[in-house]
Amino acid sequence: MTTTTEQTNDRFGRPLRDLRISVTDRCNFRCPYCMPAEVFGDAYKFMPRPELLTFEEIARLARIAASLGTTKLRLTGGEPLLRRDLPDLIELLADIEGIEDLALTTNGYLLSDNAERLAAAGLRRITVSLDSLDEEVFQELNGRQYSVGPVLEGIDAARRAGLSPIKINCVVIDGVNDHTIGELAGYFRGTGHIVRFIEYMDVGTLNDWKVDEVVSAKEIVKRIGEQHPLVPLDASYRGEVARRYAYRDGSGEIGVIASVTAPFCGDCTRARLSSDGRLVTCLFAESGSDLKTPLRDGADDSELRRIMSGIWAGREDRYSEVRFEKEHGKASKDGKKIQMYEIGG
Secondary structure (H helix, E strand, C coil): CCCCCCCCECCCCCECCEEEEECCCCCCCCCCCCCCCCCCCCCCCCCCHHHCCCHHHHHHHHHHHHHCCCCEEEEECCCHHHCCCHHHHHHHHHCCCCCCEEEEEECCCCCCCCHHHHHHHCCCEEEEECCCCCHHHHHHHHCCCCCCHHHHHHHHHHHHCCCCCCEEEEEEECCCCHHHHHHHHHHHCCCCCEEEEEECCCCCCCCCCCHHHECCHHHHHHHHHHHCCEEECCCCCCCCCCEEEEECCCCCEEEEECCCCCCCHHHCCEEEECCCCEEECCCCCCCCEECHHHHHCCCCHHHHHHHHHHHHHCCCCCHHHHHHHHCCCCCCCCCCCCCHHHHCC
16 A cells, blocks of 8 residues: 655654554553552553554554654553564554654563564564663562563574664663663673663653652763763764763763753654554653544544644643753652553653
């Protein structure tokens, strides 16, 4: 099917380039900054399967997004590898005209058994969330007493499957895992994989975020640079969220994502599709716009395209910049933000 592409920009002239697709609200981890165990216990009721978008519905909306200028798709969760037959969805998405980059973010725990099938289905890149190599710290942060070993095995399996270079995402929290970032950087130095250190953000309302728990990107670069000298690199493309630094000895690079201390809303080109079919225009949004209802009520592609284009054209989100400029680093306390596990971060 040939798709006519017409670029859609929001009120600040930002194009819709990236669509992050949550395929499930379920996760096998209970990370305190996303899905704390005290809230999401064994009795917690996740979304009934009929409420989830089907693979065909996801692919249809992704195809329409491509007609609006989207070139990048990323699958997220919850934990996306908990969604049964995920490679079938990847095959559908890989065939969409105009999509240049198809990636997946996972906690990596189930990756070793899935990497080869994911790559064969058409997945091009993978990002693994890994907050520490220290067993005690890792278990504290995954909330399930899971060992780091299976995650490292998954990363190795992804490399063998051709999903390299792999990006490793680490959320840095002061007093929790900040003392282990040097070990994490050193472990992957020279492997070709890229560790990206992320400032702890006030996503959702469940993590009791405090600004004094943020370790700044500047401090992260300083600490790692003391062990392995770094030099700054130019961005690979407009809107790249990570600031890149190369090891001076040529043994690779790291990235830092400074959403709190140096917001990048002005170049944000990302929309998010929740697992139940809401289009969300900001990581810190209060809610999303329902696409599932018109989709299941029989709207044709032109009508869905009009709806999606209208949502993006009316977008004026710049939460991180507002927080930085007017709230002196303080999080919103209105309790109305969408939760991270619903849209994958």
